[in-house]
Amino acid sequence: MIYFDNAATTAMTTEVLKSYNDVVTRVIGNPSSLHNLGTVAGRLLNASRRQISDLLNVSPDEIFFTSGGSESDNWIIKGTAFEKQAFGKHLIISSVEHPAIKNSAEWLRDQGFKVDYAPVDKNGFVLVDELEKLICEDTILVSVMAVNNEVGAIQPLKEIATLLGNFPKISFHVDAVQAIGKIATKDFLLPRVDFASFSAHKFHGPRGVGFNYIKSGKRLTPLIHGGGQESGKRSTTENLPGIVATAKALRISLEGFEEKHAHVAEMKKVIYNELKEHNNVLVFSGVDNYAANILTWGIKGIRGEVTVHAFEDHEIYISTTSACASRKNSAAGTLMAMKVDPKLATSAVRISLDYTNTMTEVELFLTVFRQVLLKLG
Template sequence: MIYFDNAATTQPYAEVLHTYQEVATKIFGNPSSLHNLGSKSTRILEASRKQIAELLGKTADEIFFTSGGTESDNWAIKGVAFEKARYGKHIIVSDIEHPAVKESAKWLSTQGFEVSFAPVDEKGFVDLEKLAELLRSDTTLVSVMAVNNEIGSIQPIQKISELLADKPTISFHVDAVQAIGKIPVSDFLTERVDLASFSGHKFHAVRGVGFLYKKAGKKLAPLLTGGGQEKDLRSTTENVAGIASMAKALRLTLDKEEVANIKIAKMRQIIREELLKHGDITVFSGNENFAPNILAFGIKGVRGEVVVHAFEEHEIYISTTSACSSKSGKAAGTLISMGVPTPSAQTAVRISLDDDNDMSQVEQFLTVFRQIYEKTKKVR
């Protein structure tokens, strides 16, 4: 079995699962309880918060635990919008955001807010000049992802930070779900970034746990109210075992990030060069300023889901360009925003690599690719 769908989810590290089991078995008290079991859970919770903060170069009071990237994105977008509504109701998100951001923004447009979508160029990068033109006196939020989940384009977060440097009333949110462990933290978590979303299962933690970075002093309306957890900003009993194991996963991921990404980038380049040798292949992911792990391509005239299943017959697992929307059968939203014609966008599939993959798997993938390419000759 060859798993090339790591942008959808990663396999939890063995050490992470061990931590989860240990905490879930031995430290199962509710952190809100006053007794000793509750106190032990609180200590684990806060130790995990501190570890995550230190790994990101931030402080513990800036880390808020969630159920994952979707909740973190929803909270950031809606939380800022409602918190700042009295100052303005205009928000800007890029046109290639994950549905967790884009659909949240669209929902806000039904609640009296005005949403502008910042366009991207033909390579999948946010157009800075057009983004600047969208800024208004009543703009309260700009949200741009760090790494695009469909083609892997690394967005110009540093330059956007500079653009917003003299606009302190605008909150800047970054969806960092696909960025952590793939590009340096300093590249996307700049001093100007006010909020950033993270999801544990993208970096070898278990599913159902994530966190939101919120810069100290910035205000955010809660989405969940009730028990007052997470400083009364996110009420629900904390998933202590998931949080503790996520902290370990983040440490393991960042410890080997530099070495791992050299290996991953080399595998990606070999695949990319082989794909480009074939005339009826479109490679949608570029080389410069692209994440080392994501590569999107299409076989002319062959829908993406057909290619996915063709590889699956050989126990090779890839995806159409977004796991969250792959079952809908829609063309990749990022490609459409880039100006790619719909028929071409519908052919797109995504390979997403990890340090767990190796060159023997790459060779097997390319062997199967050549077989599939030959079989689709008539269609092409």
């Protein structure tokens, strides 16, 4: 089996799974309990929070655990809107955001907020000048993902941060779900960023765990009320085994980042160069200013799901762009925002690599690719 769908989810590593199982079997206390078992659990929770904050070079008080990327995004978008509505009710998001952002914004529109979409160019990059034109006196939030999940475009966050430096009252959120471990942390967790979202299963952690970076002094209206966990910001008993495993996974993911990144980039380059050799193959992702792990392409005239199943017959697993929308059999939203012809966009499939993949797998993939292309193209 060759697994090239790592942007959808990654496998837990042996070390991470061991950490998860150790906590499940040995630490039964609730971190909120007063007895010794609760104290042990609480210490482990705090240690995990501290490890994550150290890895990201932020304060432990700025890390808040969630159930994953979708909750993290929902909380920041909705929490900011309700917290700051007395100062304005206008939000700006990019036109290529994940559905967790887009659908949250659209829900807020139904609650009386105004939402504008910052356009992207033909390559999928946010047009900062156009974003600036959307800012008005009522703008309270700008949300832009760091790495696009469908084509891998690395968004111009530094330019956006510079722009928003002139508007200190506007909150700046970065969806970093596809960025962590894929691009340097310093390139998306910028000083001007107020909020950032993360999901553990994108970096070999468990499903159902995520966390938010909330800059000190920034406030969000809670989505979940109850026992007052997470400093009163998110009530529910913490998923301690998942959180411990998340901290371990993040540490492993960030270790040797430069070497891992170079390895993934080289694999992508080999596949990219092969794809570009064929006239009946469309390549929607680039190399420069794109994440090294994501490569989106298609065979002209062939729907993406047909290509996916053709590779699956050889036990090679790729996807039709975003996993969250792949079963809808519709053109990728990012490609539509890039103004790709809809007939061409429906051919799109996504390869998403990981440092655990090998060049041998790449060579086997390319052998099958030529067979599939001959059959379908």
